[in-house]
Amino acid sequence: MEMPGRFPFPYTPYRIQEQFMEALYGALEAGRVGIFESPTGTGKSLSLICGALSWLRDWEEKRRQEEERLLALGAGGQDGPSPPQARPGSADTAGQPDWVTAFVQKKEERDMVNRLKEEQIRRKKREDRLEKIQHNVQLKYAAKRKRCEEDEARRLLQLSKEALSQGAGESALDQLDHNEEELILAEYESDDEKKMVSGLEEDDDLEEEHVTKIYYCSRTHSQLSQFVHEVQKSPFGKNIRLVSLGSRQNLCVNEEVRRLGALQLINDRCMEMQKNKHEKKSNEENEGKKRRVSRAMCPFYSFEQMQFLRDEVLVEVKDIEQLVSLGRETKACPYYGSRFAIPAAQLVVLPYQMLLHEPTRNAAGIKLKDQVVIIDEAHNLIDTITCIHSAEVSGSQLCCAHSQLSQYMERYRKHLKAKNLMYIKQILYLLEQFVAMLGGNVNQNPGCQAVSETGTVLKSINDFLFQSQTDNINLFKVQRYCEKSLISRKLLGFVERYGGPASAVKTSKENQKLAGLQDFLLTLQRGSDKEAGTPQSPPMEAEHDQLRTSSPLMQIEGFLSALTNANQDGRVILNRQGTVGHSSLKFLLLNPAVHFAKVVEECRAVIIAGGTMQPVADFREQLLCRAGVDPARIVEFSCGHVIPPENILPIILCSGPSNQQLEFTYQTRDLPQMMDETGRILYNLCNVIPGGVVCFFPSYEYEKQVYGHWEKTGLLSRLASKKKVLYCYREDICWTSCLLGKLPVFQAKIFQEPKKANQVEQVLVEYAKCIKCCSQTGGQMTGALLLSVVGGKMSEGINFSDDLGRCVIMVGMPYPNIRSPELQEKMTWLDKTMPRAAGQAPSRVLIENLCMKAVNQSIGRAIRHQKDFASILLLDHRYTRPAIFNKLPQWIRERTQVKTAFGSAFAELRKVRTHRILCPATDTVPHCPHLDLFRAFSLE
Numbered sequence: 001m002e003m004p005g006r007f008p009f010p011y012t013p014y015r016i017q018e019q020f021m022e023a024l025y026g027a028l029e030a031g032r033v034g035i036f037e038s039p040t041g042t043g044k045s046l047s048l049i050c051g052a053l054s055w056l057r058d059w060e061e062k063r064r065q066e067e068e069r070l071l072a073l074g075a076g077g078q079d080g081p082s083p084p085q086a087r088p089g090s091a092d093t094a095g096q097p098d099w100v101t102a103f104v105q106k107k108e109e110r111d112m113v114n115r116l117k118e119e120q121i122r123r124k125k126r127e128d129r130l131e132k133i134q135h136n137v138q139l140k141y142a143a144k145r146k147r148c149e150e151d152e153a154r155r156l157l158q159l160s161k162e163a164l165s166q167g168a169g170e171s172a173l174d175q176l177d178h179n180e181e182e183l184i185l186a187e188y189e190s191d192d193e194k195k196m197v198s199g200l201e202e203d204d205d206l207e208e209e210h211v212t213k214i215y216y217c218s219r220t221h222s223q224l225s226q227f228v229h230e231v232q233k234s235p236f237g238k239n240i241r242l243v244s245l246g247s248r249q250n251l252c253v254n255e256e257v258r259r260l261g262a263l264q265l266i267n268d269r270c271m272e273m274q275k276n277k278h279e280k281k282s283n284e285e286n287e288g289k290k291r292r293v294s295r296a297m298c299p300f301y302s303f304e305q306m307q308f309l310r311d312e313v314l315v316e317v318k319d320i321e322q323l324v325s326l327g328r329e330t331k332a333c334p335y336y337g338s339r340f341a342i343p344a345a346q347l348v349v350l351p352y353q354m355l356l357h358e359p360t361r362n363a364a365g366i367k368l369k370d371q372v373v374i375i376d377e378a379h380n381l382i383d384t385i386t387c388i389h390s391a392e393v394s395g396s397q398l399c400c401a402h403s404q405l406s407q408y409m410e411r412y413r414k415h416l417k418a419k420n421l422m423y424i425k426q427i428l429y430l431l432e433q434f435v436a437m438l439g440g441n442v443n444q445n446p447g448c449q450a451v452s453e454t455g456t457v458l459k460s461i462n463d464f465l466f467q468s469q470t471d472n473i474n475l476f477k478v479q480r481y482c483e484k485s486l487i488s489r490k491l492l493g494f495v496e497r498y499g500g501p502a503s504a505v506k507t508s509k510e511n512q513k514l515a516g517l518q519d520f521l522l523t524l525q526r527g528s529d530k531e532a533g534t535p536q537s538p539p540m541e542a543e544h545d546q547l548r549t550s551s552p553l554m555q556i557e558g559f560l561s562a563l564t565n566a567n568q569d570g571r572v573i574l575n576r577q578g579t580v581g582h583s584s585l586k587f588l589l590l591n592p593a594v595h596f597a598k599v600v601e602e603c604r605a606v607i608i609a610g611g612t613m614q615p616v617a618d619f620r621e622q623l624l625c626r627a628g629v630d631p632a633r634i635v636e637f638s639c640g641h642v643i644p645p646e647n648i649l650p651i652i653l654c655s656g657p658s659n660q661q662l663e664f665t666y667q668t669r670d671l672p673q674m675m676d677e678t679g680r681i682l683y684n685l686c687n688v689i690p691g692g693v694v695c696f697f698p699s700y701e702y703e704k705q706v707y708g709h710w711e712k713t714g715l716l717s718r719l720a721s722k723k724k725v726l727y728c729y730r731e732d733i734c735w736t737s738c739l740l741g742k743l744p745v746f747q748a749k750i751f752q753e754p755k756k757a758n759q760v761e762q763v764l765v766e767y768a769k770c771i772k773c774c775s776q777t778g779g780q781m782t783g784a785l786l787l788s789v790v791g792g793k794m795s796e797g798i799n800f801s802d803d804l805g806r807c808v809i810m811v812g813m814p815y816p817n818i819r820s821p822e823l824q825e826k827m828t829w830l831d832k833t834m835p836r837a838a839g840q841a842p843s844r845v846l847i848e849n850l851c852m853k854a855v856n857q858s859i860g861r862a863i864r865h866q867k868d869f870a871s872i873l874l875l876d877h878r879y880t881r882p883a884i885f886n887k888l889p890q891w892i893r894e895r896t897q898v899k900t901a902f903g904s905a906f907a908e909l910r911k912v913r914t915h916r917i918l919c920p921a922t923d924t925v926p927h928c929p930h931l932d933l934f935r936a937f938s939l940e
Contacts, residue, residue: 021051268489305332440580593626664812
């Protein structure tokens with residue numbers, strides 16, 4: 001394999017970055033499936049960009065040279081070199097005469113040459129078009145002027161049509177209320193009808209051949225934007241054709257649609273407006289026979305403008321925000337404009353769900369055949385796939401959907417075709433039977449129906465369908481009907497019109513029937529509010545917001561889709577709790593590999609990357625091997641960290657200051673002596689460790705128990721004399737902080753973590769202010785102590801860099817709750833379907849891996865850049881077991897010290913303090929992305 005001697009890089013790369021890029025280049029060239037681990041702070045994003053795009057550059061050059069060679073052969077005819085010929089008078093292995101074989105070979109060569117010529121013409125045409133746009137600014141102004149002219153022409157045409165339509169007689173259909181026709185389902189002709197074209201039909205120029213490209217996906221919108229910014233700063237930023245994909249929720253520029261809020265509502269409304277545009281011509285042809293109410297069409301769904309936006313996207317690298325701004329400026333839809341840029345793009349940046357969910361992938365026009373996929377931040381990839389393909393519906397949602405759909409059918413029965421009625425009745429029957437499985441009746445208020453037998457029951461898909469007496473219904477056809485007919489969107493419009501208590505309903509007999517729907521919805525709202533103990537100050541607004549945010553039928557469609565999985569790949573969980581309304585049906589996907597198999601089958605290469613990928617056994621065994629990947633095709637790479645060895649001190653502590661052995665099992669962790677020992681360890685550490693100390697507990701319940709015990713014993717007051725104490729919960733995270741020694745701990749100011757992620761920074765500012773203030777004022781207060789929970793918001797995604805986290809402490813081992821029915825079913829399934837590994841049952845390996853993934857994510861919060869430093873303490877002797885110890889990240893494992901006694905561990909921490917590993921004041925400490933922390937301070 002030809003390996004480039006040097007990768008383009010914005011600065012001199014670290015040696016581990018060079019190793020990363022070389023391994024990445026080799027994996028892409030050989031068509032491997034790679035698991036790549038590079039700790040946060042080592043420049044992983046730039047290594048991915050420069051390594052992958054270097055391979056793509058070389059690949060395109062090789063292909064161009066090969067095309068030129070083949071075209072030269074075609075132009076040279078007989079004079080050029082030809083494939084080896086068989087000896088005269090001989091025949092090939094199939095018994096064909098020589099002249100037949102030669103004819104077939106010549107024909108294949110001619111066909112290949114013709115295809116290459118066509119591709120060359122298309123590529124030249126695209127390059128000329130993009131170059132013209134890039135260097136000719138006048139074209140942009142001409143396009144803008146043309147848009148204004150077209151808008152004015154459409155406005156005048158609409159005024160003319162309205163003037164001509166005045167005085168026209170009403171038809172029978174106009175007996176419905178104004179604009180009510182759009183709520184009626186269109187005729188559903190066939191289950192096998194042609195798929196609606198999601199792109200534009202007016203121009204074949206958009207149907208380009210997909211060039212070889214790299215699909216890069218990550219978890220969040222902010223991570224994707226950050227990656228695009230890294231590409232812009234890289235040596236490839238000026239020449240790469242990059243397109244950013246996102247959901248309609250992020251890319252839609254139609255304010256009327258954006259106001260719907262919920263993603264599903266935006267999707268349905270967008271598709272409905274497209275359908276109105278495609279039906280416009282046929283409606284105009286029948287205008288003389290039958291007057292129809294005009295339907296809204298999206299003004300941004302314009303062929304010419306989206307073609308212009310597509311070219312603008314390919315000319316210059318843009319992130320999501322820039323793409324939306326361009327869409328508003330050009331009055332073109334960024335969602336579809338970006339999708340039309342996919343074929344010609346070299347790098348496509350998209351979220352997890354768009355790549356891992358096949359229907360979404362197909363709808364976006366993503367073709368994975370012979371392409372490269374890079375999945376970043378992939379430590380939760382298995383859980384992500386499981387979550388995407390799982391679904392849950394409550395008893396309230398089932399009853400509410402049944403009531404809404406029944407009222408809808410009664411209202412429009414005379415206007416619905418036979419096939420529509422047939423499918424609506426099938427859906428109603430499914431809802432009725434699903435509620436019956438929860439022990440309820442759809443005709444009664446679910447909040448008032450008590451469940452006789454509470455508990456959780458797991459069933460296979462086939463058993464669930466058989467016991468609910470729905471196995472005779474073709475769920476594939478029902479699912480397809482829901483997608484094509486947009487019934488959930490129609491139903492939501494109906495409920496918005498007639499379901500609200502403030503809506504004026506006519507007194508006709510048909511409308512009087514809708515009173516039941518209103519009363520039922522009001523009862524649902526009041527019942528749930530009463531049981532939850534929430535105030536009922538604005539019941540009308542609350543109900544309206546609830547209805548507008550989501551439709552219960554939309555959730556149920558996801559559950560019906562999940563039931564089409566193979567019987568062995570999932571389970572249905574019946575959770576009966578108190579009342580039918582609080583009970584639920586949930587589909588649990590057991591085998592995520594079935595939905596990942598097509599990705600690894602079609603792609604040339606797949607790279608799964610992350611900062612903390614250990615332990616990798618889950619990826620290899622549960623995901624890749626079960627997806628049909630040959631073990632020889634899997635390659636693993638893990639690099640060290642860029643920090644010096646002396647900048648990190650990982651310690652496994654086996655006993656505390658009073659020689660109490662540290663073993664936080666379910667049986668021993670509640671003992672008073674264990675909680676006291678934990679407090680003594682923290683108190684001693686706070687004496688010698690400056691800045692921030694972050695302590696992770698295995699669960700919220702245990703953290704709350706320990707905190708209460710420390711309050712009773714007075715240890716919390718002693719801790720507060722050294723550190724400002726903050727503690728957080730897993731869900732509704734509350735922060736309690738005492739003032740800097742001026743008030744007792746019980747006179748505390750309370751901070752509550754906001755529910756929205758973009759407001760978490762405010763809490764971090766308070767945390768950082770305390771640390772900075774302590775460093776400047778001196779005295780006994782040395783920083784802040786943060787008590788957090790593994791799996792909470794502080795254990796993932798938050799960077800405790802520099803003085804925000806000089807020490808990270810892990811109390812015990814955060815094993816998952818093995819009493820969970822879902823986890824028990826997963827363990828049983830693994831034991832049945834997978835072989836034992838190194839003498840261990842697959843279920844046991846799963847439990848250990850889940851625990852150590854959580855540990856690795858939490859302790860990786862501290863070291864974030866080359867000059868950062870921290871100590872890591874694992875408080876449990878069980879970390880010394882080889883099966884557990886080997887699952888720590890390599891760069892931490894290599895530097896970990898095992899201390900059987902607290903004294904020796906404390907001495908190591910004091911030694912670190914004496915040696916003053918903090919960077920000298922003359923050095924530059926990288927700026928924290930969230931907070932402006934102080935540069936350096938003396939530990940003396």
